[in-house]
Amino acid sequence: MSPFGRRRDTPARRGTPADLLVVGLGNPGAQYEGTRHNIGVEVVELLASRHGGRLRKSKELALTDEVHVGGRRLALAFPQTYMNLSGDAVGLLVKRYGIEDPAHLVVVHDELDLPVGRLKLKMGGGLAGNNGLKSIKAHLKSAEFGRVRIGIGKPPSSQRGADHVLRHPTKAERTELDVVVQEAADAVELILSDGFEAAMNRYNARRAGD
Numbered sequence: 001m002s003p004f005g006r007r008r009d010t011p012a013r014r015g016t017p018a019d020l021l022v023v024g025l026g027n028p029g030a031q032y033e034g035t036r037h038n039i040g041v042e043v044v045e046l047l048a049s050r051h052g053g054r055l056r057k058s059k060e061l062a063l064t065d066e067v068h069v070g071g072r073r074l075a076l077a078f079p080q081t082y083m084n085l086s087g088d089a090v091g092l093l094v095k096r097y098g099i100e101d102p103a104h105l106v107v108v109h110d111e112l113d114l115p116v117g118r119l120k121l122k123m124g125g126g127l128a129g130n131n132g133l134k135s136i137k138a139h140l141k142s143a144e145f146g147r148v149r150i151g152i153g154k155p156p157s158s159q160r161g162a163d164h165v166l167r168h169p170t171k172a173e174r175t176e177l178d179v180v181v182q183e184a185a186d187a188v189e190l191i192l193s194d195g196f197e198a199a200m201n202r203y204n205a206r207r208a209g210d
Helices: 036-050 083-096 131-140 161-165 171-194 196-203
Strands: 020-024 062-069 072-079 105-111 119-123 146-151
Touching: 020 036, 020 083, 020 171, 036 062, 036 072, 036 105, 036 146, 036 161, 036 171, 062 083, 062 171, 072 083, 072 171, 083 105, 083 131, 105 131, 105 171, 119 171, 119 196, 146 171, 171 196
Parallel strands: 020 072, 020 105, 105 146
Antiparallel strands: 062 072, 119 146
């Protein structure tokens, strides 16, 4: 059985499956709002706002909503587990929204290995030490899902990575990130309408000189 198939301990999908499930990674709680680690959440919240949705508490350990974009069903979620337990929620979400093909799951997350404000799309592959992605892979038994990676830059040598991601960006960085959040939401909409490869071709070519 596919790792995205139904299990006995989770409810069956009610109604038509979503065309795309987009999960924004981050940590729950007001103290984490606006931090570098929660940039993926901002993208999901923006998509909900754009299309008349609002994330609400669900049984799947996440805030969720489902909106319609161009006649397609877009499921949005923000796990209410901490980042390193993201798979607990995602494992339930793929069942709820009937996602049987990992290519129909897109995870939006911060990326230390990209410069601040850089956007890069990736299908499958390595996890670059991201504990949220590791947890999702462990639960789904697959890493072949899409990623929308948002650069937050590497920390100064005197800072540990954990300190860096849990802090708020500088004012200059925030300006860059506000722009890339919009671009990431645009990229998700293109994935939904034209497919992941088309979105990679458009957005991975941007800012190639960075």
